Amino acid sequence: MPLHPPLFKQLTLIGVGLIGGSLSAISKKKGLVERVVGYDIVSASLERAVSLGVIDEARERLSHAVEKADLVVLSTPVGNFNSLLKEIAGHLKPGAIVTDVGSIKGDLVAEMEAHLPSTVFFVGGHPIAGREKSGVDAATTNLFYGSRTILTPTRNTQMDALKKVALLWEGAGATVIQMSPYDHDRVFGAVSHLPHLVAYALMDVMLHPNLVTMDPVRFSAGGLRDFTRIAASSSEMWRDIFLFNKKTMLEMIELYQESLDRIKEMIVEEDRDGLLDLLNKAKTVRQKIISETG
Amino acid sequence: MPLHPPLFKQLTLIGVGLIGGSLSAISKKKGLVERVVGYDIVSASLERAVSLGVIDEARERLSHAVEKADLVVLSTPVGNFNSLLKEIAGHLKPGAIVTDVGSIKGDLVAEMEAHLPSTVFFVGGHPIAGREKSGVDAATTNLFYGSRTILTPTRNTQMDALKKVALLWEGAGATVIQMSPYDHDRVFGAVSHLPHLVAYALMDVMLHPNLVTMDPVRFSAGGLRDFTRIAASSSEMWRDIFLFNKKTMLEMIELYQESLDRIKEMIVEEDRDGLLDLLNKAKTVRQKIISETG
Numbered sequence: 001m002p003l004h005p006p007l008f009k010q011l012t013l014i015g016v017g018l019i020g021g022s023l024s025a026i027s028k029k030k031g032l033v034e035r036v037v038g039y040d041i042v043s044a045s046l047e048r049a050v051s052l053g054v055i056d057e058a059r060e061r062l063s064h065a066v067e068k069a070d071l072v073v074l075s076t077p078v079g080n081f082n083s084l085l086k087e088i089a090g091h092l093k094p095g096a097i098v099t100d101v102g103s104i105k106g107d108l109v110a111e112m113e114a115h116l117p118s119t120v121f122f123v124g125g126h127p128i129a130g131r132e133k134s135g136v137d138a139a140t141t142n143l144f145y146g147s148r149t150i151l152t153p154t155r156n157t158q159m160d161a162l163k164k165v166a167l168l169w170e171g172a173g174a175t176v177i178q179m180s181p182y183d184h185d186r187v188f189g190a191v192s193h194l195p196h197l198v199a200y201a202l203m204d205v206m207l208h209p210n211l212v213t214m215d216p217v218r219f220s221a222g223g224l225r226d227f228t229r230i231a232a233s234s235s236e237m238w239r240d241i242f243l244f245n246k247k248t249m250l251e252m253i254e255l256y257q258e259s260l261d262r263i264k265e266m267i268v269e270e271d272r273d274g275l276l277d278l279l280n281k282a283k284t285v286r287q288k289i290i291s292e293t294g
Numbered sequence: 295m296p297l298h299p300p301l302f303k304q305l306t307l308i309g310v311g312l313i314g315g316s317l318s319a320i321s322k323k324k325g326l327v328e329r330v331v332g333y334d335i336v337s338a339s340l341e342r343a344v345s346l347g348v349i350d351e352a353r354e355r356l357s358h359a360v361e362k363a364d365l366v367v368l369s370t371p372v373g374n375f376n377s378l379l380k381e382i383a384g385h386l387k388p389g390a391i392v393t394d395v396g397s398i399k400g401d402l403v404a405e406m407e408a409h410l411p412s413t414v415f416f417v418g419g420h421p422i423a424g425r426e427k428s429g430v431d432a433a434t435t436n437l438f439y440g441s442r443t444i445l446t447p448t449r450n451t452q453m454d455a456l457k458k459v460a461l462l463w464e465g466a467g468a469t470v471i472q473m474s475p476y477d478h479d480r481v482f483g484a485v486s487h488l489p490h491l492v493a494y495a496l497m498d499v500m501l502h503p504n505l506v507t508m509d510p511v512r513f514s515a516g517g518l519r520d521f522t523r524i525a526a527s528s529s530e531m532w533r534d535i536f537l538f539n540k541k542t543m544l545e546m547i548e549l550y551q552e553s554l555d556r557i558k559e560m561i562v563e564e565d566r567d568g569l570l571d572l573l574n575k576a577k578t579v580r581q582k583i584i585s586e587t588g
Contacts, residue, residue, distance in 0.1 A: 128513065148513070150513075183508065186505075186508060186510070187508060187510045187513050188510075188513065190499070190500065190505050190508075190510040191500075191510045191511065191513050191514040191518045192514075192518070194496070194499065195496060195518050195520075195521055197557060198492055198495075198496055198521075198554075199521075200557065200572070200573055200576045201492075201550060201553040201554045201557055202488070202489060202492055202550065202553075203575075203576035203577070203579040203580065204553040204556070204557070204572060204575070204576050205484070205488065205546070205549050205550050205553050206484065206485075206579045207575060207576075207578075207579065208549050208552075208553070210545075210549060211480075211484050211549070214477065214480060214481060214484075216480070216481045216482075216484040216485045217485065217579060217582050217583055217586070218586055219422065219442070219444075219481050219482065219485050220485040220486075220583050224485045224486070224489050224583065225583055226489075226520050226521070226523055227489055227492075227493075227520070227521070228579060228580035228583055228584075229520055229580075232577070232580060235570055235573035235574045235577060236570065238573055239566060239569045239570045239573055242557075242561055242569065243561065243564055243566065243569070246561055246562075246564070249561055250558065250561060250562065251504075252499070253554065253557075253558050253561075255499050255502050255504060255505070256495060256496065256499050256554070257551070257554065258502075259495040259496075259498040259499050259502075260492075260495045260547065260550070260551065260554075262498070263491060263494065263495055263498070263536075263547075264544065264547050267536055267537065267540055267543055267544060267547075268540075268544065270537055270540070272533060272537065275533045275536065275537070276529055276530065276533045278494070278498060279494055279529035279532055279533055280529045281497075281498070281501060282494045282497030282498050282501075283497070283526070283529060284501075285497040285500045285501065285511060285522060286497065286522035286523075286526060288511050289511055289514050289518065289519055289522055290522075292511070292512055
């Protein structure tokens with residue numbers, strides 16, 4: 001039995017997948033919320049979530065799902081956030097808090113704030129967690145254990161709302177880190193969005209007519225295989241991320257092209273020392289990641 | 295006890311590391327060779343190989359190591375192959391076979407053939423196997439089990455020599471596949487060398503002054519981490535591979551830059567459908583790899 005009263009009486013989950021389902025499941029288990037009401041455009045996912053016990057009740061209409069919510073968690077692809085908020089804004093009760101689990105913040109946070117009445121509080125969130133599997137069947141109570149969740153307050157963010165959302169994530173096992181919506185998009189543009197884009201481009205090369213005839217993929221060992229793993233997630237999600245984070249992505253691609261050009265030039269010039277130096281420095285990034293994240 | 299006579303009385307291993315050590319260990323275990331003599335410029339590795347039982351005897355001088363060899367296996371970085379062959383050519387007995395385990399074939403195979411007298415037979419080889427750990431301590435008798443070894447015969451290759459080297463690899467548990475030295479370098483340029491280059495360029499971006507100040511690497515989750523794994527191997531080895539495979543690498547980088555430019559253009563134009571189509575097609579490469587290699 002939990003030792004403290006729940007943070008929220010009713011959590012309403014919009015989008016019942018891996019991330020939202022896992023947050024719901026651990027929140028119920030830890031007594032962080034009294035009940036979870038769910039909504040999803042795919043009614044089979046919603047039914048599955050109820051039968052798995054991931055949520056308590058399903059609602060067929062969005063307005064019914066949110067009208068009694070103390071906390072609304074947006075857990076759909078980020079491309080739907082603005083239209084969802086427009087639809088629910090008039091149905092939220094005063095004092096309700098809205099948060100999200102999207103990989104994009106930046107301008108989107110200000111847009112989302114603007115959709116809501118002044119009696120409702122928005123807190124941008126992004127849990128850094130995932131599995132290779134997706135969907136509500138992959139939801140698990142330990143997904144966030146030992147992970148980090150970024151919250152992105154702005155000057156409009158109400159401090160009490162921020163604190164309660166932070167406590168929810170900490171209760172779910174995550175460490176909460178705050179940064180501005182724009183810093184968030186640059187940091188994750190670098191360590192997540194660019195790597196995915198680079199991997200997609202590599203897959204695309206394998207389909208080039210010059211290569212596809214010799215069917216090189218038959219011989220893929222560690223090298224290519226490690227890259228394809230990160231291309232396993234939803235194409236729609238990554239399309240949206242690349243477009244929502246457009247300005248940062250274009251900057252990151254440019255930096256990447258500079259690095260690629262420099263390496264190409266070293267190969268053209270057969271600059272053995274320069275190339276070795278670059279490769280050795282590149283390895284320090286790996287060492288840093290391993291020393292920081294184990 | 296092996297059911298057949300050994301393929302080779304004396305195998306001489308030049309360069310006692312993960313790959314050579316594993317080939318030696320399994321060859322001894324399966325009775326494919328009678329004894330293994332080793333040579334390495336790092337005498338500690340050589341002593342370690344003897345004490346681990348990976349090789350039978352160590353030699354301090356290269357000429358002594360190879361003079362009675364029936365099979366010489368070059369298992370050093372590819373950058374040393376030509377000078378090693380020049381040094382041993384005059385010490386090999388008639389009928390000896392020389393093979394290698396290098397990741398580069400192409401022109402190098404013809405160069406290596408040219409160093410050897412007509413009484414000695416060269417067979418180019420490349421086992422597609424590895425572990426994250428390197429060095430003789432990581433050598434294991436099951437490294438090649440279920441793997442593939444590429445042999446790259448030319449019109450100069452003697453058929454008996456090719457057959458015996460193929461039998462050795464099959465005895466070690468590998469499936470042998472033949473292709474020309476140039477096809478080899480294009481195939482592995484695509485599925486191995488380009489992915490490594492792309493990963494090194496990504497690490498290099500993280501060190502760019504624009505990014506390093508915000509220390510994004512603190513937040514690396516799956517995305518970046520998967521890339522850094524393939525940057526774990528020896529910088530010298532990859533420098534050599536990129537330079538030896540220069541012509542193919544420049545072609546691959548160009549194809550890669552085309553893909554990157556196309557994706558960038560789609561982001562600039564906010565071409566939602568085009569981008570989704572490209573990402574979906576890219577995913578088919580992953581599906582193909584999984585279906586072919588499990």
